[in-house]
Amino acid sequence: MGRDAEKLECLANDLRARGAQEVSYRATDLLEFDTHPSALEGAFSALGTIDVALIAHGTLPNQPKCETDTRLAVREFSLNATVTISLLTLLAQEMADLGRGTIAVITSVAGDRGRPSNYVYGSAKAAVSVFCEGLRARVFAKGVHVIDIRPGFVDTQMTRHLELPSLLVASPAAVARRIIWGIRRRKDVLYVPYFWAFILFLIRNIPAPVFKRMSL
Ligand SMILES: NC(=O)c1ccc[n+]([C@@H]2O[C@H](COP(=O)([O-])OP(=O)(O)OC[C@H]3O[C@@H](n4cnc5c(N)ncnc54)[C@H](OP(=O)(O)O)[C@@H]3O)[C@@H](O)[C@H]2O)c1
16 A cells, blocks of 8 residues: 555556465555555455555654644554554454464564654554554464564665665665564564664663753
């Protein structure tokens, strides 16, 4: 799913060229919450069933603008958090009824700690991570697995305008390989690449009085 039908058609053609037998897509603005049930019903009926659902939409908010524009801040939070929670709730119901399946959600390392430079995005991702933790425990006994995927910097459209330390930026292909690995091993939380687990361990352990004096 995405908003741009032309972009989705290009993506579908690329997947077909790489050997995918069945590709369906739907152009929709996920902020229109009422469309979520029919979008998922469409996916289930097109595919017959769903073994793995990957929730991967998102936007990187303009943090300084969000600090003065409450509508923008709420919109960004909504897309990154409440839209995801709505999709998770619907998917979990369907998969729990089936008694199997994996729900994979891309959150972010940004959700591990609220940093002054991106706490609108970070708090939305943190909300999804905590939601996933509870949901995972609820649907575990029903045979459904929930994996929370936390990437660091990835070279995509989202980050192309940012100046990032190149050593820390992963390629989408490397991220995809690790996500597949994590899904196959039924990981609960997956840092991508793995070294972010160590970086975030250190960041999470910075005492709050020190952390608030740092401009991260
Ligand atoms: N890139 C990074 O460094 C990084 C790091 C950590 C986590 N992440 C997370 O990884 C996931 C994938 O992001 P990405 O890096 O691949 O970014 P991206 O290239 O900008 O992709 C974001 C996707 O979200 C879709 N989207 C945005 N707003 C939407 C809306 N209102 N309705 C429907 N679809 C919408 C976009 O589709 P359209 O624009 O065509 O609608 C696009 O397909 C996101 O959850 C992001 O937060 C990324």
